[in-house]
Amino acid sequence: MSEINELYQEMILDHTKSPRNYKALPTSNRRMEGYNPLCGDRYTVYLDLADDVIRDISFQGSGCAISKSSASMMTQAVKGKTTEEARRLFQEFHKMITGVTEYNKNLIGKLTVFQGVSEFPVRVKCATLGWHTLAAALTGNEKTVSTE
Amino acid sequence: MTMQRDTKERLDVAKIRLDFPALAQEVHGHALVYLDNAATAQKPQCVIDTLNRYYSLENANIHRGIHYLSQQATDAYDEAREKIARFLGAREAREIIFVRGTTEAVNLVAQSYGRPSFRPGDEILITAMEHHSNIVPWQMLAEQTGARVVIAPIDDRGELIWSEFEKRLGKKTKIVSLAHISNALGTINPVTKIIQAAHALGVPVLVDGAQSAPHIRVNVQEMDCDFFAFSGHKLYGPTGIGALYGKAALLEAMPPYQSGGDMISAVTFEKTVYNKIPFKFEAGTPHIAGVIGLGAAVDYVSRLGLEAIAQYEHELLEYGTKKLEAIDGLRFIGTAREKSAILSFVLASAHPHDIGTILDQEGVAIRAGHHCAMPVMERFGVPATARASFAFYNTKEEIDALVRGIYKVKEIFQ
Ligand SMILES: Cc1ncc(COP(=O)(O)O)c(C=O)c1O
Numbered sequence: 372m373s374e375i376n377e378l379y380q381e382m383i384l385d386h387t388k389s390p391r392n393y394k395a396l397p398t399s400n401r402r403m404e405g406y407n408p409l410c411g412d413r414y415t416v417y418l419d420l421a422d423d424v425i426r427d428i429s430f431q432g433s434g435c436a437i438s439k440s441s442a443s444m445m446t447q448a449v450k451g452k453t454t455e456e457a458r459r460l461f462q463e464f465h466k467m468i469t470g471v472t473e474y475n476k477n478l479i480g481k482l483t484v485f486q487g488v489s490e491f492p493v494r495v496k497c498a499t500l501g502w503h504t505l506a507a508a509l510t511g512n513e514k515t516v517s518t519e
Numbered sequence: 520m521t522m523q524r525d526t527k528e529r530l531d532v533a534k535i536r537l538d539f540p541a542l543a544q545e546v547h548g549h550a551l552v553y554l555d556n557a558a559t560a561q562k563p564q565c566v567i568d569t570l571n572r573y574y575s576l577e578n579a580n581i582h583r584g585i586h587y588l589s590q591q592a593t594d595a596y597d598e599a600r601e602k603i604a605r606f607l608g609a610r611e612a613r614e615i616i617f618v619r620g621t622t623e624a625v626n627l628v629a630q631s632y633g634r635p636s637f638r639p640g641d642e643i644l645i646t647a648m649e650h651h652s653n654i655v656p657w658q659m660l661a662e663q664t665g666a667r668v669v670i671a672p673i674d675d676r677g678e679l680i681w682s683e684f685e686k687r688l689g690k691k692t693k694i695v696s697l698a699h700i701s702n703a704l705g706t707i708n709p710v711t712k713i714i715q716a717a718h719a720l721g722v723p724v725l726v727d728g729a730q731s732a733p734h735i736r737v738n739v740q741e742m743d744c745d746f747f748a749f750s751g752h753k754l755y756g757p758t759g760i761g762a763l764y765g766k767a768a769l770l771e772a773m774p775p776y777q778s779g780g781d782m783i784s785a786v787t788f789e790k791t792v793y794n795k796i797p798f799k800f801e802a803g804t805p806h807i808a809g810v811i812g813l814g815a816a817v818d819y820v821s822r823l824g825l826e827a828i829a830q831y832e833h834e835l836l837e838y839g840t841k842k843l844e845a846i847d848g849l850r851f852i853g854t855a856r857e858k859s860a861i862l863s864f865v866l867a868s869a870h871p872h873d874i875g876t877i878l879d880q881e882g883v884a885i886r887a888g889h890h891c892a893m894p895v896m897e898r899f900g901v902p903a904t905a906r907a908s909f910a911f912y913n914t915k916e917e918i919d920a921l922v923r924g925i926y927k928v929k930e931i932f933q
Contacts, residue, residue, distance in 0.1 A: 374547075375880045379873075379931050387932075410872045410888055411902030433902060435870035436932070491876060 377487035378494070379436065386440035391447055396429040401511065405504030407496055412438045416504045423454050430501060437494050442501025444482060454509045461502045468498050530823060530831045536912050538563040538819075549882025552917040557702045557730060557861055557908035558886050559752045562816070566756055569815040573808045580804055582781060596807055599814030600797070606817045607747060607764050608738030614770065616763045616800045617810055621729040622652040624748030624763035625696065627800065628725055629656040631773045633694065639665030642691040646671045646679055646708070647898055648701040651891040653727045657696065666693065673898060677704035677853040688716060695724045699731035703892035703904070704853030705861030707735070714743050723769065729753055733910075734832060734859055736825035739764050751809060756816030760809030770796045777802040828911045832860040835909045839918045846925055852904045860909035863890075866925070868932040871905040877931060878924040885921070
């Protein structure tokens with residue numbers, strides 16, 4: 372598979388075209404906006420957080436295929452997880468896409484489709500925008516997070 | 520190197536390409552197709568050689584040595600100023616001030632011309648198509664002085680709306696500052712008409728020539744602008760060097776921008792007498808290599824001839840417009856009737872960032888983003904665009920490669 376097909380895998384394109392959990396969340400008690408000023412990508416992540424568990428999560432916004440599909444798959448991956456588990460998953464995800472060879476493949480699961488990002492360092496910020504936004508929402512700082 | 524060319528003669532692009540070593544390389548296994556010239560242009564060998572020679576053999580500080588090398592460097596530096604004055608059609612070389620680039624030139628005018636005299640309620644008139652470097656220095660000045668930045672709007676083609684501009688130009692206007700050519704849209708503004716209208720009210724005009732000086736013939740006396748700014752790196756010259764042209768009478772009346780060595784004629788601890796222009800604005804050891812390299816770049820484009828360059832680049836624009844227009848789902852951002860060879864576009868199926876990555880894998884370098892013109896993106900309701908910007912060394916075959924790349928994007932995102 373060429374690098375470009377490695378990057379834009381079928382599952383990524385599918386999540387780009389029909390992102391999951393792509394809506395505002397009426398039951399949310401945390402909300403955070405994430406912004407990448409370099410490319411204009413902008414997402415809002417909604418959380419329904421109870422007793423340190425992500426009971427529900429959704430997102431909305433606009434951006435490139437990598438940022439949108441990554442945010443979409445993130446919402447699926449962390450729903451029902453504790454905040455600690457979500458943070459841990461972000462750490463492993465970050466390792467994978469920045470080319471760190473030692474990462475926990477079991478935890479990563481389906482998110483392995485983003486491994487191709489490691490060949491495109493300038494796109495790491497796209498793949499992590501949703502995650503950074505989630506991390507900030509979990510911390511509870513009511514401010515826009517920016518990749519810059 | 521005596522390469523005299525009649526300006527009416529067509530450019531020998533195949534031969535010109537050999538002057539640019541960067542163009543001969545491969546990227547991701549494909550011949551490089553460099554279409555990001557509005558961001559920065561590649562350098563001809565003669566510019567690279569000039570820098571190399573300066574650092575290898577001629578390096579010395581200027582205006583302060585009595586030794587041989589210092590004299591050589593000073594002569595070369597002064598000669599470059601003469602070249603740039605001729606290139607812009609300035610009356611005198613002392614009207615050319617060396618700066619880091621367009622950004623610094625605008626800041627210099629804002630702080631040195633604007634700050635001492637602008638008052639609360641005064642207005643700074645710019646347009647809705649400006650680069651951030653022609654917005655933010657004015658916003659800073661507005662904060663410092665209580666003046667207001669007023670924006671002249673643009674239409675759906677990306678052209679300045681003349682009646683709206685006229686409406687905003689008035690007794691309160693203290694300066695008009697606008698791009699000669701928009702880097703995000705390619706629009707060529709009717710600067711002569713704008714300057715006439717402003718001068719009728721006694722208002723000076725700064726023309727941001729970052730995108731025009733490399734691509735169309737500029738004559739500051741015919742245009743009658745009061746200030747003109749450009750960047751060397753977009754003009755096939757080194758980075759970190761550019762020039763501000765200003766009418767001598769205006770520059771003479773302005774206080775220095777920065778202070779230090781070279782900008783004074785006498786210092787005691789009681790009083791300092793400022794040097795005359797242009798030195799008053801060039802504190803400290805300047806970018807000597809850059810200035811001499813910029814002189815070489817100006818020589819190079821002058822030998823090709825700006826008329827011939829503009830004519831050829833216009834052919835590229837027409838060819839590219841026709842080819843891209845035929846692509847289903849592609850929308851141009853910027854369709855002014857007077858346009859420079861810049862094609863800004865979006866695709867219905869793919870984000871500009873994804874377009875940029877996929878084209879890059881095909882060896883095609885374009886820019887994806889807001890092009891430091893976020894208000895333009897907002898005006899057209901897009902977060903970003905993909906932008907192909909051409910230079911005289913580009914070819915129709917390279918535009919074909921761009922088109923093939925866009926079809927590849929569409930195939931992936933079908
Ligand atoms: C129209 C315009 N103005 C100003 C600038 C700023 O030039 P520089 O970054 O060289 O100072 C640019 C560069 O992108 C430009 O295109």
